[in-house]
Amino acid sequence: MSLGEHDPRYRRNVGMVVFNAEGRVWLGRRGGVAPPLNWQFPQGGVDAGEDLRSAALRELQEETGITSVTLLDQTPAWITYDFPPEIVGRGRGYIGQAQAWFAFRFAGEDAEIDLGVHTHPEFDAWRWASLDEALETIVAFKRAAYEQVVDAFRPWAAPLPA
Template sequence: MSKKKHKAPLPYDQRPYRPGIGLVLLNTQGLAFVAQRVDTPGTAWQFPQGGIDEGEDPRATVLREMEEEIGTAKAEIIAESRDWISYDLPPDIADKSWKGRFRGQTQKWFCARFTGSDADINLETEHPEFCRWRWMALEEIPPLIIPFKRVLYDKVVAEFLPIAQAMASK
């Protein structure tokens, strides 16, 4: 009986980025959904996000990830980021995440209008990722994000803030 050899990860700076999506979910007042992760010490918050399965369309991934993470896919996509936006994990975290295959993620971000009610949001999913959630002004969120993702969040907020402000002023 032969054992599979454990393949050593590539050196950090040679690893590719994992393709993924991120979601800025806005309610009717233009406030954004943000949730606290169950697996991160402290009070790290984030938007729903996740990996794109091979051959999966990023727009389909958004609704799949939304349902997997917050228990509902009641949303209408209203905008998409101009570019893919990447972030690097700190090397010690990269060595543990995704079996050390990636240095971080490159993500296509979407902005969606939530079409459900707060009662539709259920964090007790099959594989819970979040323990708390709330609606917040979009521009107030980046300081709450884990430090290595803040530059990405600043870019996302800058791109989608006009949409949130327009919704808030209706």
């Protein structure tokens, strides 16, 4: 699905919500970020010429080691958030991020998850959590974006039938 053009002041980005069979979601703890608002969904940039779904699968593998997923859903529009003033200078000239979000069902075993698969790990711990827990553990400047993501993907939070 193409989301169309986005505001060029925002960096194109993808976010991934990974649901397990129990309807719980994967959260990673950002390394070097003080608690308690340091848990989030995987996310990452889109390379030049890369389609959004490919970027989502690449970033998911780079940040978590996860490759055993099936696509469930995608947000129909860009979801944006602004960087706080102290981060704007580190945002490579962007004022925030425009994100395409993907929901995936994890089809592997927890042993597949490897936070050290990439040279510069994003996360230093992970856990399965309720979808609403993501709203309680995300940094304040991303909260409104996460509310939209949670609302969009809530139908996937139910456990799979036995």
